[in-house]
Amino acid sequence: MPFTYPDVGATRAPTLPAGYHRFRLRRPIGHGRDLFDRAASHVLGFGMQKGVGIFQRANTETAREGTELMVRLGAGPFGIDAPCRVVYVLDDPNRRGFAYGTLPGHPERGEELFAVEYDPADDTVYGLITAFSTPAAWYTRLGGPIARLAQRWFAHRYLRTLPSGTVR
Incomplete structure (x- = not known):
């Protein structure tokens, strides 16, 4: 299945593409290379998605380019299956994670990066979520600002799933 948006891979760039709702959330989770390695393993094993309860399945144990996965957005009978594919x-050495993009059937069109970063200058480890999206279904268009708030709420929850250490 093709991706549902033309800007595939754009979460790699410092500037996100125009025409989408865009955001970046970066916060320190602690210090040390060991924490960075543990957090990277968590991210690459879909730990953020599992930790917030949206992970359904993937065709690989860890994120690899081309991995297809299904997340479930919403609760109970009101949940929506949302197919995605790992873009990259x-x-x-100091940045690990993956980005996935939306596939047909996802209520949004766009891409999201889940990563951890290590700053060797001060030994700080950061969690990072970067995303751009636009509604792909009538109900997400209708949800407008509420859908945007939900996306940001999830981003904060994703970062809370990361292993943590002492933050100086």
């Missing part, structure tokens, strides 16, 4: 995986 970050595996840099």
Whole structure:
């Protein structure tokens, strides 16, 4: 299935594409290379999605380019299955994570990056969520600002699933 948006991979860029709702959330979770490694394993094993209870399934144990996964947005009978595919995986010495993009059937069109960053200058580890999206279904268009608030609420919840250490 093709991605539902033209800007595939754009969460890699410092500037997110125009025409979408865009946001970045970055916060410190602690210090040390060990914390960075543990947090990276958590992210790459879909720990953020599992931790907030939306993970349904993926065709690989850890995020790899091309991995297809299903998340479930909403609760109970009001939940919506939302298919995604991993666009790319970050595996840099000081930055690890992955981005997934939306597939047909997802209520939004866009991409989201889930990552951790290590700053060797002061040993700080950061959790990072970067996203751009626009409604793809009538009910997300109708939800407007409420859908945007829900997306930000989830981003904060994703970061709370990360292992943490002492924040100086």
